[in-house]
Amino acid sequence: xxLLETKIEQRISNLCQEITEIYAKHPQQPIDTITIKHVLGxxxxxxxxxxxxxxxxxxxxxxxxxxxxxxxxxxTPEEIFFLLCTGTFPSLEEQQxxxxxxxxxxxxxxxxxxxxxxMPSTTHPMTLFSMGILAMEExxxxxxxxxxxxxxxxxxxxxxxxxxxxxxxxxxLAAGVYKILxxxxxxxxxxxxxxLAGKFTHLLGVNNKDVSFPDLLRLYLVLHCDHEGGNVSAFxxxxxxxxxxxxxxxxSAGLNGLAGPLHGLANQTCLHFINSIHxxxxxDASLNDISSFVQRTLNSGQVIPGYGHAVLRETDxxxxxxxKFGDAYCSDSPYFKTVKKLYAVTPQILKKFKGGxxxxxxxNVDAISGSLLYHYGITHFDFYTVLFGFSRILxxxxxxxxxxxxxxxxIRTKSITNEQLxxxxxx
Ligand code: NMX
Ligand code: MLT
Numbered sequence: 406x407x408l409l410e411t412k413i414e415q416r417i418s419n420l421c422q423e424i425t426e427i428y429a430k431h432p433q434q435p436i437d438t439i440t441i442k443h444v445l446g447x448x449x450x451x452x453x454x455x456x457x458x459x460x461x462x463x464x465x466x467x468x469x470x471x472x473x474x475x476x477x478x479x480x481t482p483e484e485i486f487f488l489l490c491t492g493t494f495p496s497l498e499e500q501q502x503x504x505x506x507x508x509x510x511x512x513x514x515x516x517x518x519x520x521x522x523x524m525p526s527t528t529h530p531m532t533l534f535s536m537g538i539l540a541m542e543e544x545x546x547x548x549x550x551x552x553x554x555x556x557x558x559x560x561x562x563x564x565x566x567x568x569x570x571x572x573x574x575x576x577x578l579a580a581g582v583y584k585i586l587x588x589x590x591x592x593x594x595x596x597x598x599x600x601l602a603g604k605f606t607h608l609l610g611v612n613n614k615d616v617s618f619p620d621l622l623r624l625y626l627v628l629h630c631d632h633e634g635g636n637v638s639a640f641x642x643x644x645x646x647x648x649x650x651x652x653x654x655x656x657s658a659g660l661n662g663l664a665g666p667l668h669g670l671a672n673q674t675c676l677h678f679i680n681s682i683h684x685x686x687x688x689d690a691s692l693n694d695i696s697s698f699v700q701r702t703l704n705s706g707q708v709i710p711g712y713g714h715a716v717l718r719e720t721d722x723x724x725x726x727x728x729k730f731g732d733a734y735c736s737d738s739p740y741f742k743t744v745k746k747l748y749a750v751t752p753q754i755l756k757k758f759k760g761g762x763x764x765x766x767x768x769n770v771d772a773i774s775g776s777l778l779y780h781y782g783i784t785h786f787d788f789y790t791v792l793f794g795f796s797r798i799l800x801x802x803x804x805x806x807x808x809x810x811x812x813x814x815x816i817r818t819k820s821i822t823n824e825q826l827x828x829x830x831x832x
Contacts, residue, residue: 406502406503406506406565406569407502408495408498408499408502408503409487409490409491409495409499409502409503409506409565410562410565412487412490412491412493412499413490413491413561413565413806413810415491416490416491416492416807416810417561417807417810417811420457420807420810420811421810421811421812424455424811436452437451437452437453439451441826441830444821444826447715448635449715450716453635453818454634454635454640454643454816455634455811455813456633456634456635456639456804456807457492457807458489458490458631458633458634458800458803458804458807459489459631459632459633459800460633461632461633461716461717463716463717463718463719464717464718464719465719465722466717466719466721466722466723467631467632467633467722467723469485469488469489469630469631470488470489470492470493472488473722474628474722474723474725474726475722475726477627478624478627478628478726480494480627481600481601481602481623481627482600482601482602482623482626482627482630482796482799483495483500483503483504483507483600483601484500485626485627485630485799486503486572486630486799486802486803487499487500487503489630489631489799489800489803489804490565490802490803490806490807504600506569506573507569507572507573507601508573508598509573510569510570510573510574511573511574511576511577511595511596511604512574512577512595513537513541513574513577513578513581513595514541514543514544516540517537517540517541517578517581518581518585518592520536520537520540521533521536521537521581521582521585522585522590524536526586528586529664529787530582530583530586530785530787530788530790530791531660531661531663531664531670531787531790531791531794532664533582533585533586534578534579534582534660534791534794534795535657535660535661535664535794536657537578537581537582538571538578538653538656538657538660538798539653539654539657541571541574541653542651542653542654542657544567544570544653545567545651545652545653546563546566546567546570547560547563547564547566547567547649547651547652548651550563551563551649557812558812560649560809560810561806561807561809561810564646564651564652564802564805564806564809565806567651567652567653567802568652568802568803568805568806571652571653571656571798571802572601572798572799572802575601575605575795575798576595576601576604576605576608576795577592577595577604577608579605579609579791579792579794579795580592580593580605580608580609580610581608582788582791583609583785583788583791584609584610586785586788587785587788588610592608593607593608593610595608600623601626602619602622602623602626603619603623605622605626605795606618606619606622609783611781611782611783612782613781613782615734615781617733617734618781620730621730621734621777621778621781622792624726624727624730625774625777625778625792625796626792626795626796626799627796628723628726628727628770628774628796629723629770629774629792629793629796629797630796630797630799630800631797631799631800631803631804632800633716634804635716636668636715637662637663637665637667637668638659638660638662638663638668638669638794638797638801639659639797639800639801639804640662641658641659641661641662642655642656642658642659642801642804642805643655643804643805643808643816644658644816645658645659646805646808646809647808647813647814647815647816648815649815652801652802652805655801655805656798656801656802659797659798659801660794660797660798663790663793663794663797664790664794666710667708669771669790669793669794669797670790671710671711671769671771672711672770672771672774672775672789672790672793673775673786673787673789673790674710674711674771675710675711675771675772675773675775675776676740676775676776676779676786676789677710677786678702678709678710678711679740679743679744679747679776681698682695682698682743682747683739683743685698686698688739688742688743690743690746692746692749692750695743695746695747695750696750696754699747699750699751699754700754703754703755703758709751709755710771710772711747711768711769711771711772711773712751712752712755712763712765712766712767712768712769712772713755713763713764713765713766713769714764714765714767714769715764717765717767717769718764718765718767719765719767720767720768721767721768721769721770723769723770724768724769724770724772724773727770727773727774727777728745728748728773730777731744731773731776731777731780734780735776735777735780738776738777738779738780740775740776740779740780741773741776741777741780743776744772744773744776747768747772748768748772751766751768752766752767752768753766754766774789774792774793775789778792
């Protein structure tokens with residue numbers, strides 16, 4: 406892992422130098438004014454942490470080290486992990502080294518399978534996925550080295566070790582969850598010399614020989630990898646890791662946040678939503694009928710899954726990227742067609758709903774991703790968030806390697822009581 410480690414070391418050194426200078430000269434420079442609206446409104450938009458792996462622009466969406474979605478959508482998850490960690494795409498030699506490292510670390514311990522198989526068959530796939538990762542905490546190199554008294558300056562190296570061990574096991578773990586819950590529970594060989602997405606496609610065992618299927622899974626794992634530091638799952642993973650809880654604890658915690666319907670679970674909810682449209686209006690519903698369906702859903706007090714965002718104020722470029730893929734390979738799919746019809750009518754309805762109180766009427770990544778998976782035969786909707794989580798672990802790992810490298814302290818904010826708020830406003 407020498408090449409990757411050297412690049413990360415250089416990046417950490419550069420970032421540390423920048424931060425040290427900024428901090429030395431401007432420790433009291435205000436970044437934001439914290440208002441009551443921030444404190445009561447989920448801290449929306451409040452700039453409160455540094456994250457160098459990626460950035461989300463409200464109108465242009467995700468950037469990884471300056472690269473926009475169309476500039477990295479054709480890469481592999483391995484290249485993206487390298488980019489998140491180092492700020493540069495890997496050379497061929499660096500790619501080969503990373504591939505070898507992941508290849509050697511891919512075996513999931515057998516006790517994990519026993520644990521997951523012992524759970525009720527009705528357990529949600531995200532629960533099994535998160536449990537599997539948590540239960541591998543036993544393997545943490547960081548934990549061991551910390552107990553042995555490793556110096557702080559080396560923490561990031563042991564986080565990198567944990568990250569590679571964890572990421573290497575994700576194809577087998579995620580596919581294992583799928584097989585235990587939805588198939589006969591028999592596993593394929595895990596020692597194939599394939600990239601993460603290729604291995605995952607093979608292990609999943611979905612009977613689909615379409616050559617574009619691994620490409621979809623590759624794209625899926627690339628597009629969900631990171632979304633800066635403040636989203637629920639990444640932030641949770643950061644908070645947990647800041648206590649020096651190792652990456653297994655931190656990734657498992659992050660996944661538990663991703664499992665909420667306002668966050669990653671929205672991809673599952675979207676497919677239920679489309680199914681309801683198909684059940685009630687048929688596969689060929691008109692735009693008018695779909696508009697009325699959306700309006701009825703809003704009137705009944707429910708959210709339209711896959712629409713809206715805490716930061717974005719335009720169509721999510723990850724949605725657009727999937728749309729291009731769907732147009733190329735899935736144009737006959739009834740699910741994909743309904744996604745497009747929803748896109749044609751929903752933003753205009755959301756703009757007008759309750760006097761325009763919805764900040765972003767445009768679709769996010771979850772509005773479309775599941776319709777493509779369904780087309781290729783992954784028809785168990787409740788598995789979709791596991792795929793999101795698999796990808797997002799790349800971001801959790803990169804963010805926390807960086808946080809340890811920059812020696813970021815334990816995260817601990819300050820809360821305030823109603824009494825104190827009253828005192829403040831009555832002053
Ligand atoms: N459908 C109906 N109402 C909505 C929607 C929507 N898609 N989006 C926002 N609102 C409502 C929201 O519930 C809130 O209502 P109230 O004041 O009654 O509580 C109001 O509009 C203002 O919220 P916003 O400021 O627009 O959004 P916020 O930043 O609080 O929340 C989401 C962002 C993403 C949680 C919200 O847009 C939502 O619930 N969307 C649907 C679920 C979804 O697609 N989540 C996935 C997000 C992406 N991801 O992958 O994680
Ligand atoms: C994400 O990818 O994490 C979601 O779009 C949610 C967010 O950024 O808040």
